[in-house]
Amino acid sequence: xxxxxxxxxxxxxxxxxxxxxxxxxxxxxxxxxxxxxxxxxxxxxxxxxxxxxxxxxxxxxxxxxxxxxxxxxxxxxxxxxxxxxxxxxxxxxxxxxxxxxxxxxxxxxxxxxxxxxxxxxxxxxxxxxxxxxxxxxxxxxxxxxxxxxxxxxxxxxxxxxxxxxxxxxxxxxxxxxxxxxxxxxxxxxxxxxxxxxxxxxxxxxxxxxxxxxxxxxxxxxxxxxxxxxxxxxxxxxxxxxxxxxxxxxxxxxxxxxxxxxxxxxxxxxxxxxxxxxxxxxxxxxxxxxxxxxxxxxxxxxxxxxxxxxxxxxxxxxxxxxxxxxxxxxxxxxxxxxxxxxxxxxxxxxxxxxxxxxxxxxxxxxxxxxxxxxxxxxxxxxxxxxxxxxxxxxxxxxxxx
Amino acid sequence: xxxxxxxxxxxxxxxxxxxxxxxxxxxxxxxxxxxxxxxxxxxxxxxxxxxxxxxxxxxxxxxxxxxxxxxxxxxxxxxxxxxxxxxxxxxxxxxxxxxxxxxxxxxxxxxxx
Numbered sequence: 001x002x003x004x005x006x007x008x009x010x011x012x013x014x015x016x017x018x019x020x021x022x023x024x025x026x027x028x029x030x031x032x033x034x035x036x037x038x039x040x041x042x043x044x045x046x047x048x049x050x051x052x053x054x055x056x057x058x059x060x061x062x063x064x065x066x067x068x069x070x071x072x073x074x075x076x077x078x079x080x081x082x083x084x085x086x087x088x089x090x091x092x093x094x095x096x097x098x099x100x101x102x103x104x105x106x107x108x109x110x111x112x113x114x115x116x117x118x119x120x121x122x123x124x125x126x127x128x129x130x131x132x133x134x135x136x137x138x139x140x141x142x143x144x145x146x147x148x149x150x151x152x153x154x155x156x157x158x159x160x161x162x163x164x165x166x167x168x169x170x171x172x173x174x175x176x177x178x179x180x181x182x183x184x185x186x187x188x189x190x191x192x193x194x195x196x197x198x199x200x201x202x203x204x205x206x207x208x209x210x211x212x213x214x215x216x217x218x219x220x221x222x223x224x225x226x227x228x229x230x231x232x233x234x235x236x237x238x239x240x241x242x243x244x245x246x247x248x249x250x251x252x253x254x255x256x257x258x259x260x261x262x263x264x265x266x267x268x269x270x271x272x273x274x275x276x277x278x279x280x281x282x283x284x285x286x287x288x289x290x291x292x293x294x295x296x297x298x299x300x301x302x303x304x305x306x307x308x309x310x311x312x313x314x315x316x317x318x319x320x321x322x323x324x325x326x327x328x329x330x331x332x333x334x335x336x337x338x339x340x341x342x343x344x345x346x347x348x349x350x351x352x353x354x355x356x357x358x359x360x361x362x363x364x365x366x367x368x369x370x371x372x373x374x375x376x377x378x379x380x381x382x383x384x385x386x387x388x389x390x391x392x393x394x395x396x397x398x399x400x
Numbered sequence: 401x402x403x404x405x406x407x408x409x410x411x412x413x414x415x416x417x418x419x420x421x422x423x424x425x426x427x428x429x430x431x432x433x434x435x436x437x438x439x440x441x442x443x444x445x446x447x448x449x450x451x452x453x454x455x456x457x458x459x460x461x462x463x464x465x466x467x468x469x470x471x472x473x474x475x476x477x478x479x480x481x482x483x484x485x486x487x488x489x490x491x492x493x494x495x496x497x498x499x500x501x502x503x504x505x506x507x508x509x510x511x512x513x
Contacts, residue, residue: 162491166491170491
């Protein structure tokens with residue numbers, strides 16, 4: 001695909017993302033029927049993706065989407081006189097209540113829906129992805145995604161999942177669901193290396209959703225924390241791969257490629273969140289990434305501070321993978337021996353995790369046990385399907 | 401919307417209940433009674449079921465009706481009671497269930513009408 005085509009593809013994604021959720025919220029407000037509103041938006045998005053690449057993006061893309069959705073709505077809702085008359089009265093431009101989009105997000109991420117459905121619904125309804133784009137992003141069959149969405153929409157209607165912002169007593173738990181969905185999207189996009197001109201960049205969608213959520217809920221420090229975390233990772237993205245597309249480890253990255261301004265911005269966002277004194281897992285993870293991002297050189301990394309942040313994170317959200325990361329930080333703060341003792345304690349829990357074995361290999365090499373290190377690297381290699389990670393491990397086996 | 405809450409007991413829960421002294425067990429029952437009273441406005445009926453050993457299951461998809469002793473699924477988790485409720489939406493049902501002081505599992509099922 002030509003450079004012009006790719007740019008217009010990005011532009012399409014950006015414009016659709018900007019308006020699809022807004023349209024879904026307006027239609028939802030009018031019809032009160034989640035499934036119907038969702039269908040109309042999806043139809044309008046598909047029409048846009050058919051027309052815009054050839055005809056160009058219209059001057060008022062929101063008006064265009066609105067007109068298509070309304071026309072289609074009047075057509076498909078023929079039998080539902082009630083919706084029809086409400087829809088017929090709907091005039092563009094609609095001035096939606098900002099809370100409408102928040103309601104939409106909370107409904108898509110309702111805890112009574114399985115995570116995979118929360119993710120698919122959020123992408124389709126809030127970000128305007130098509131079923132085909134979701135399927136490509138997650139490397140699953142389109143019919144599987146379609147089925148997931150159909151089932152979720154049926155459950156929303158039949159089980160009485162409400163369209164509302166949770167009350168203050170339940171907001172904490174419900175926000176956790178929304179943050180988990182955004183974080184999953186980010187990781188999915190960040191870790192995937194298979195670039196395709198037609199696939200939407202989930203990292204863009206995740207950052208956009210994170211920004212939206214932070215704007216809509218400025219008093220929630222964890223929403224700010226997640227956004228800072230995403231931006232801190234993205235600020236260093238240019239140094240993550242070498243010219244041949246190979247993954248570059250943090251220690252070896254060219255830090256002059258990092259976006260210092262973006263790192264400082266994210267740091268300020270995180271500091272503002274921290275002033276509320278309601279720490280949470282996302283703020284702490286962002287603080288750990290900030291420690292790395294703010295170090296001018298690998299050797300200047302503040303490992304003691306990082307170990308401390310991991311301790312706080314483990315206190316709030318215990319997990320064997322976090323313990324592994326803490327052990328790695330500990331190896332730099334206190335030496336490989338101390339870290340190895342931690343890793344030994346995790347053997348039963350993380351035996352199937354490639355990074356566990358890759359980290360062991362690293363420590364074994366530092367401890368002067370090259371044969372055992374190679375065995376651990378081979379074990380790690382057998383456990384990862386990610387081509388970029390495979391390349392790093394293969395490289396290490398070739399040269400060590 | 402109307403839902404049925406299916407209360408599900410586990411082996412552990414049954415053991416714990418059995419291990420309680422009479423006063424403690426009395427308090428456990430009182431908590432359930434209180435919960436029922438608090439939500440009397442939403443509760444439309446329901447009952448506690450007798451133990452699964454008293455159940456009889458009839459299979460009708462194998463020619464002659466096949467009568468067997470016991471519940472239709474043999475397992476460590478058994479339905480021990482049900483309550484029909486009438487609430488605004490799933491979130492209200494979830495709020496109610498989150499304070500349920502009895503057995504450790506509750507399934508919320510919407511009614512067709």
